[in-house]
Each structure stands twice: as structure tokens, then as C-alpha cells.
Amino acid sequence: MLFxxxxxxxxxxxxxxxxxxxxxxxxxxxxxxxxSYFFYGYWDWKFCSLLAISTxxxxxxxxxxxNEQREKQRKIYLAMSxxxxxxxxxxxxxxxxxxxxxSNLTSNFGYDLDFLHLNIILPVGISFYTFxxxxxxxxxxxxxxxxxxxxxxxALFVSFFPQLVAGPIERASNLLPQxxxxxxxxxxQIQKGIVLIITGLFKKVMVGDTTGRYVDQLFGxxxxxxxxxxxxxxxxxxxxxxADFSGYSNIARGTAKLLGVELMKNFEQPYLSTNITEFxxxxxxxxxxxxxxxxxxxxxxxxxxxxRTYINLFTTMLLGGLWHGAAWTxxxxxxxxxxxxxxxxxxxxxxxxxxxxxxxxxISLLNFSVKCIFTNxxxxxxxxxxxxxxxxxxxxxxxxxxxxxxxxxxxxFIRITLAFVLVNFLIDFFEYKTNKHxxxxxxxxxxxxxxxxxxxxxxxLLYMFQSTPLPFVYFQF
Amino acid sequence: xxxxxxxxxxxxxxxxxxxxxxxxxxVMDKYINDYxxxxxxxxxxxxxxVKFNEGFGIGKVNNLSYLNKEFAIEKxxxxxxxxxxxxxxxxxxxxxxxxxxxxxxENILSEKLNQTVEVMNFGRSGFDIGDCYVxxxxxxxxxxxxxxxxxxxxxxxxxxxxxPLLPIISFQxxxxxxxxPYIDSKYLSKLKKxxxxxxxxxxxxxxxxxxxxxxxxxxxxxxxxxxxxxxxxPAENNEINNIPQITFTPEIDLILDQLEEANGIFFIRSDIxxxxxxxxxxxxxxxxxxxxxxxxDWKIAKTTGHWNNQAHxxxxxxxxxxMEKIIRNTHGLATNNTNKHE
Numbered sequence: 001m002l003f004x005x006x007x008x009x010x011x012x013x014x015x016x017x018x019x020x021x022x023x024x025x026x027x028x029x030x031x032x033x034x035x036s037y038f039f040y041g042y043w044d045w046k047f048c049s050l051l052a053i054s055t056x057x058x059x060x061x062x063x064x065x066x067n068e069q070r071e072k073q074r075k076i077y078l079a080m081s082x083x084x085x086x087x088x089x090x091x092x093x094x095x096x097x098x099x100x101x102x103s104n105l106t107s108n109f110g111y112d113l114d115f116l117h118l119n120i121i122l123p124v125g126i127s128f129y130t131f132x133x134x135x136x137x138x139x140x141x142x143x144x145x146x147x148x149x150x151x152x153x154x155a156l157f158v159s160f161f162p163q164l165v166a167g168p169i170e171r172a173s174n175l176l177p178q179x180x181x182x183x184x185x186x187x188x189q190i191q192k193g194i195v196l197i198i199t200g201l202f203k204k205v206m207v208g209d210t211t212g213r214y215v216d217q218l219f220g221x222x223x224x225x226x227x228x229x230x231x232x233x234x235x236x237x238x239x240x241x242x243a244d245f246s247g248y249s250n251i252a253r254g255t256a257k258l259l260g261v262e263l264m265k266n267f268e269q270p271y272l273s274t275n276i277t278e279f280x281x282x283x284x285x286x287x288x289x290x291x292x293x294x295x296x297x298x299x300x301x302x303x304x305x306x307x308r309t310y311i312n313l314f315t316t317m318l319l320g321g322l323w324h325g326a327a328w329t330x331x332x333x334x335x336x337x338x339x340x341x342x343x344x345x346x347x348x349x350x351x352x353x354x355x356x357x358x359x360x361x362x363i364s365l366l367n368f369s370v371k372c373i374f375t376n377x378x379x380x381x382x383x384x385x386x387x388x389x390x391x392x393x394x395x396x397x398x399x400x401x402x403x404x405x406x407x408x409x410x411x412x413f414i415r416i417t418l419a420f421v422l423v424n425f426l427i428d429f430f431e432y433k434t435n436k437h438x439x440x441x442x443x444x445x446x447x448x449x450x451x452x453x454x455x456x457x458x459x460x461l462l463y464m465f466q467s468t469p470l471p472f473v474y475f476q477f
Numbered sequence: 478x479x480x481x482x483x484x485x486x487x488x489x490x491x492x493x494x495x496x497x498x499x500x501x502x503x504v505m506d507k508y509i510n511d512y513x514x515x516x517x518x519x520x521x522x523x524x525x526x527v528k529f530n531e532g533f534g535i536g537k538v539n540n541l542s543y544l545n546k547e548f549a550i551e552k553x554x555x556x557x558x559x560x561x562x563x564x565x566x567x568x569x570x571x572x573x574x575x576x577x578x579x580x581x582x583e584n585i586l587s588e589k590l591n592q593t594v595e596v597m598n599f600g601r602s603g604f605d606i607g608d609c610y611v612x613x614x615x616x617x618x619x620x621x622x623x624x625x626x627x628x629x630x631x632x633x634x635x636x637x638x639x640x641p642l643l644p645i646i647s648f649q650x651x652x653x654x655x656x657x658p659y660i661d662s663k664y665l666s667k668l669k670k671x672x673x674x675x676x677x678x679x680x681x682x683x684x685x686x687x688x689x690x691x692x693x694x695x696x697x698x699x700x701x702x703x704x705x706x707x708x709x710x711p712a713e714n715n716e717i718n719n720i721p722q723i724t725f726t727p728e729i730d731l732i733l734d735q736l737e738e739a740n741g742i743f744f745i746r747s748d749i750x751x752x753x754x755x756x757x758x759x760x761x762x763x764x765x766x767x768x769x770x771x772x773x774d775w776k777i778a779k780t781t782g783h784w785n786n787q788a789h790x791x792x793x794x795x796x797x798x799x800m801e802k803i804i805r806n807t808h809g810l811a812t813n814n815t816n817k818h819e
Contacts, residue, residue, distance in 0.1 A: 007702040210504035217533035220777040224576060224786055409535055412525055419502035447480030451487020459495050459680065462687055463505065465699060
């Protein structure tokens with residue numbers, strides 16, 4: 001079920017009143033669990049079994065891990081959890097990638113391994129919920145978390161519908177304790193929840209989906225378009241992926257708030273970052289912090305000398321790239337970010353980065369703007385590899401950038417791109433300035449707040465009514 | 478009171494920002510029509526458009542109210558002018574002008590004939606043969622085209638315009654007259670009141686489009702997605718399953734006579750049997766024989782519909798070849814055997 005569809009709004013309209021009417025914690029959690037499975041099963045009920053397998057295995061292994069004192073046995077339990085979760089990912093997401101890559105290699109020697117290719121589809125959100133459940137068993141293994149005794153609470157932790165298919169990837173230490181209490185949203189949560197859903201929907205539908213229509217066409221048939229048009233397509237993709245994902249995360253957070261649950265922020269205006277390290281503290285925060293805690297630090301982090309730090313950064317980002325998709329283009333995307341981060345780390349040394357800008361004069365603003373633009377150019381280049389379907393497509397695109405050809409439609413493409421950039425910047429500016437995802441609530445006049453929200457909601461619904469919802473970009477991961 | 482004023486102000490401020498955004502980003506369709514007492518509903522001059530129906534088209538209704546590349550009303554000397562007429566297949570909102578079959582034909586002909594060739598897109602969505610006849614006489618004729626290429630589909634051999642703001646043909650004996658019943662109609666006066674809002678606000682135009690969609694058949698699947706079961710059996714597509722046979726009424730016969738007299742050349746874009754050998758119809762579908770693609774397939778939109786980019790290219794080549802022969806014959810130009818475009 002897509003957040004940007006009417007059926008989701010109807011689903012929410014049914015779930016919320018029943019949820020509010022239920023008397024106790026157990027019935028509320030049970031009902032939410034049922035609703036979450038319905039939400040997931042609406043796409044394809046057969047894949048609910050994967051969710052169930054991941055839940056059952058990690059629930060019992062978590063308990064075993066906690067009660068076991070022998071280190072060797074504990075490692076076996078942890079390995080079992082990893083094997084099951086990564087095994088699911090491996091089969092459904094990476095098997096064909098490795099088979100195809102290997103087959104390409106062996107075909108040079110006359111061996112055809114294409115018969116190994118499986119006709120399977122990638123279950124929606126599998127990368128998100130497997131990482132979430134894995135963090136549960138790893139935290140118990142590290143003795144940073146006690147397992148829950150409630151199977152229902154744990155099952156709900158894994159399948160909680162607002163963040164099930166696209167995050168934020170929650171930690172058990174944040175979400176599970178909330179599920180142990182009777183969920184009842186307060187007035188502030190309801191207020192913020194509604195605002196987050198409306199602004200998130202606007203961002204996802206009116207910015208993300210609309211840029212997506214341009215991007216799909218320009219990247220779908222690049223040979224039909226000229227250099228300025230393709231460059232506009234790349235800029236528009238950078239806006240699409242941000243508006244799409246951050247809008248979706250806002251809807252997720254807003255929906256969770258309506259159920260009395262606080263989810264972590266996933267985005268903090270990443271395109272206003274002045275360097276690449278800051279970018280990664282603002283972009284897909286739940287994944288980058290997951291990779292940092294469970295991969296980068298496990299590899300040794302910065303504790304084993306400078307060179308190892310750079311290698312660890314690079315490896316983490318490379319695997320982070322592979323998490324996004326089973327293709328070499330994602331590996332390059334991750335690798336490029338790894339290189340950027342390692343270089344920035346080398347330049348930075350032991351200095352800490354400052355991630356909030358305060359205006360102190362025109363020179364400081366100029367300095368901030370130049371750094372932002374430079375960071376955005378670096379990020380923009382990597383988005384090319386994220387969006388293209390193959391390396392040859394990336395090569396074609398880059399050749400169009402080098403051997404520049406003018407277009408009679410440059411003017412209109414600039415106008416379109418600027419409109420998207422400005423609306424995106426306007427939203428980010430208010431969020432950055434107020435340090436909140438609900439800046440509209442800071443307007444002292446309630447009438448003014450409602451007026452703005454009404455127009456945003458009305459326009460979004462009008463567009464949704466006349467178009468087919470575009471799937472969320474990160475669903476494929 | 479403060480809150481009520483704030484509410485109104487909030488709506489106004491936000492509407493202005495959203496309107497500026499949607500109209501400059503073209504995320505919603507703009508109103509691209511205008512009213513002309515002589516021509517009826519006409520394309521609005523000097524209006525840019527972006528269309529995502531099936532394909533992707535960006536272009537402009539030029540200052541003279543036809544699509545894209547603009548040529549002055551007065552034709553220059555030593556210029557061959559070709560007007561393209563027909564329905565949405567000719568108008569082709571789905572492709573960029575540079576990929577439009579007419580432009581491809583223009584480029585090839587200019588090169589092969591070593592002469593200025595101007596191809597003008599007078600296609601209009603929903604136009605049938607009757608509409609084309611009227612549009613030619615009320616609008617296209619003044620451009621003085623040397624050739625007028627009409628492209629018709631199986632359903633276009635009729636004279637009942639579905640558009641209430643277009644002039645219609647009246648057939649009396651052997652005479653065709655153009656009438657304008659819409660003048661002084663309630664529809665027109667209503668349109669005149671609402672048109673300024675539609676013209677200058679993309680949001681209002683979108684609301685108007687949404688209003689037209691408020692039908693049970695559209696609303697329920699849109700709201701309930703796959704939970705809504707549509708029990709209707711889809712109508713058979715005769716154009717695909719059966720090749721229709723067409724006989725012309727005396728009225729159509731007369732229209733074709735007059736169009737042919739006015740430098741008309743006819744093409745058909747679907748497989749039909751025309752039970753009349755008085756006129757020559759060039760069949761465009763033959764372009765796709767032995768081709769390994771579906772000319773109506775839009776892979777990105779995952780739909781079928783008008784000609785796709787590949788089809789435009791092949792039709793452009795085909796029509797250029799046809800027109801080269803015709804032009805050489807009628808203009809007495811020497812034959813050039815180079816066929817580098819093939």
C-alpha cells in the first residue's frame with residue numbers, strides 16, 4: 001500500500017478510530033500488528049511469511065542470546081540470526097546479481113551459468129525490516145539491550161506499518177520500550193502528526209512524484225535528449241529522491257505520532273550541508289547511523305590508525321551502496337561517497353565539523369553558499385550512478401556532458417528546474433531556520449496555519465485524484 | 478476574528494506560492510485553448526506546454542496559434558509549404574518537436590530537394606474529417622500551403638464534431654456550408670466568464686479537469702484501488718480485432734472532393750477497407766510491416782496509445798519519401814538518387 005494513494009488514507013481512516021477505541025495495551029498492539037500485516041499483505045500477502053520468519057527467528061534467538069553465558073554459543077546464536085536475515089536478503093536481493101556477474105565472467109571462458117538465474121521478485125521493504133531485526137539481536141549480543149518477553153510487541157516492532165517498508169530503520173532500544181506501554185497520542189503528537197502527514201504528502205506527491213515524471217522520461221530514453229535536458233534530468237532526480245524519501249519519512253513519522261509512537265528523524269535538510277560528512281549526518285540518518293554503529297565501528301572505526309579509518313569508511317560506504325541495490329552502479333555510488341568521506345576525513349584531521357550555520361554577515365553567507373554548492377555538485381555526480389540502469393548508460397550520459405550540444409528547449413528546462421529547486425529550498429529553509437519539521441506550527445496565528453495546510457492538502461489531493469501514484473523510489477531497496 | 482482573517486490570508490499567500498510553483502514547473506496541465514469567433518476553439522497563442530500523456534512532450538503553441546515551429550502567414554518565394562492536418566496523432570503532444578514526424582520529413586525534404594521546405598503542424602485532438610474541412614477553410618487556408626496532408630483514422634470519416642465550440646458543416650444538396658451555432662449559446666457565455674480564470678491559473682484549470690472526472694467509473698477505482706472490482710466487460714476494439722469497411726456518404730464524398738481540389742493528399746493511419754476507389758489513400762500502417770516494435774507502445778508509461786518516438790521517425794522517413802516523389806512531379810524538379818536517410 002502506497003502512502004500517496006487514496007486507499008492508504010482510507011486505511012488510516014479505518015485503523016485510527018478503532019485503535020483509539022480499544023481499551024488496553026494488548027488489544028491495541030494486537031490490532032496494530034494485524035493492521036501492519038494487512039498493510040504489507042495488500043501488496044502481496046505471500047511475502048508476509050518472510051516477515052513472520054524474520055520475526056520468529058529473531059525473537060527466539062534474542063532470548064537464547066540473552067540467557068546464554070558461553071561466548072562460543074552466543075556467537076553461534078548471533079550467526080544464526082545473521083544467516084537467516086542476510087540469507088533472506090541474499091536470496092531475494094543479491095542472488096541474481098552475483099549469479100549474473102559471475103555468469104558474465106565465465107561466459108568469456110565458454111561457460112554459461114544463466115540457468116542459475118532465479119525468477120523471483122524483490123519483496124518490498126526487505127532491506128529495511130531485516131536491518132531492523134538484525135539490530136535487535138546484535139544489540140542483545142553486545143549486551144546493550146534486554147530481549148522483550150512479549151512476542152506481540154516484538155512482532156509489532158518488526159512490522160509496525162508506518163515504517164515497515166521504507167524506514168526509518170528503528171532501533172529496538174527506541175521503539176520497543178514505546179510499544180511496552182499503552183499507546184495513546186497526546187494533543188501535541190496529534191497536531192504534529194497531522195502537519196507531518198500533510199507536508200510529507202505535499203513533498204512526496206507534488207515535488208517527488210512530479211519530478212519523477214520528468215526523470216523517468218529523461219533517463220528512460222536518454223538518446224532522445226540533448227545535454228542541457230539530461231543535466232536538468234539529473235538535477236531533477238536529486239530533488240526527486242530527496243522529496244520522495246523525506247516526504248515519505250515525514251508521512252511515516254506523522255502516522256506513527258497519531259498512534260502515539262515517536263520515530264527518529266530520517267532527514268535534516270541534507271542539501272544545505274557544507275561538506276560531505278555533514279551530508280551523511282543529514283541524509284537517510286537511520287541508515288547512516290546503522291552502518292556506522294554496526295559496520296564501521298565493527299570494522300574498527302577510527303581506532304586502528306588513519307589508513308584503516310579511511311579503508312573502513314570506504315568499505316562501509318561501498319557496502320552501503322550495495323544495500324541500496326544489487327547492481328554495480330550502486331557499488332560505484334557507494335564507493336564514490338566512501339572516497340569523498342575518506343578525503344574529507346583526511347583534510348579534517350581531528351577537527352570536528354560544525355553542522356549548523358548562523359548568519360554573521362554577507363561573507364559568512366557567501367562562504368556557506370559556496371560550500372553548499374560544492375557539496376551539492378559532488379553529491380549530484382554520484383546520483384548519476386544511483387539513477388542509471390547500467391554502466392553503459394552512465395557512460396553515455398557523461399559523454400553527453402563532455403561533448404555538449406545545445407538545446408532549443410534550454411530556457412524552459414531551466415525554468416522547470418528552478419521551480420523545483422526553489423520550492424525544495426523554501427521548505428528546507430524554514431525547516432533549517434526553525435530546526436523543526438513542522439515550522440508551520442510556529443506561526444502564532446492558528447487561522448494562518450490552517451489556511452496554509454488546507455491549500456497544501458487540497459492541491460495534493462487534487463493532483464492525486466488526477467494521476468496514478470508513483471511508487472516510492474526506495475521501495476526497490 | 479483574527480484567526481478568520483489569518484485563515485483567509487494563509488490561503489491567499491499559500492495559493493499564490495503554489496500557483497507560481499505549479500505553473501512554472503508544469504506539474505499540472507495548463508489551459509491551452511482560446512476562443513475565436515471565426516475558428517471557434519483555437520489553440521491559445523504563445524503558450525508553452527508540457528505533456529506526459531503516454532510520452533513526454535514539451536513545446537509551444539506559437540504566436541500564430543499552431544504548434545511549435547512558426548512560419549509567417551506570408552510564404553516566401555522558393556519555399557514549399559506543407560500543412561499537416563488530422564487529429565491527436567498529427568498534433569502529437571507526446572513527442573518533442575524535433576522528434577515529430579513532420580519535422581523529420583521537413584529536414585529530409587529540405588536536404589533532398591535543396592529547397593526551403595516548411596512543415597506546419599495543424600493537427601488538433603479529436604478532429605474528424607468535418608472538423609478538418611472547417612479548420613482548413615477558417616484557419617489553415619490563409620497560410621497558403623502547397624500541399625495539405627490529411628491523416629485519418631477509421632473513426633474520422635464523420636462530420637459530427639463532439640466539441641461544442643467548433644463550427645459545423647451543413648450539407649444541403651451539393652453544397653457545403655459552415656455554420657456557427659455556438660455563437661450566442663449559453664455554453665459560450667459561461668465559458669467567457671470562466672475562461673480568464675482557466676487561462677491565468679493552472680490550479681483553476683486543474684480543478685476544472687478534476688470536476689470533469691467526477692464520475693463513478695473514475696472515482697471508485699481511484700479511491701479503492703484494487704479493492705474495487707470493475708465488472709464491466711471492456712468493449713471490443715474493432716480497430717484491432719476487425720478491419721472496418723468504410724463507405725463514404727455523399728457528404729464525406731463532397732468534403733474529400735473539395736479537400737483534394739485544395740491540394741489535399743490523404744493518408745490513413747489504421748487498417749481499414751475503403752470501399753471507394755475514387756481517392757488515393759496512402760496507408761501509413763505499411764510503415765510498420767516487418768518492424769519488430771509496436772508503434773503504439775510507450776514503455777515508460779507502460780501503456781499503448783499514439784505513435785511513439787520510433788514510429789514518428791519511421792513515419793517521417795516514409796512521408797518524406799512519398800512527398801519527395803510528389804513534389805518532384807508537380808514542381809518539375811530533377812530526381813536525386815541519394816538516399817542517405819534510409
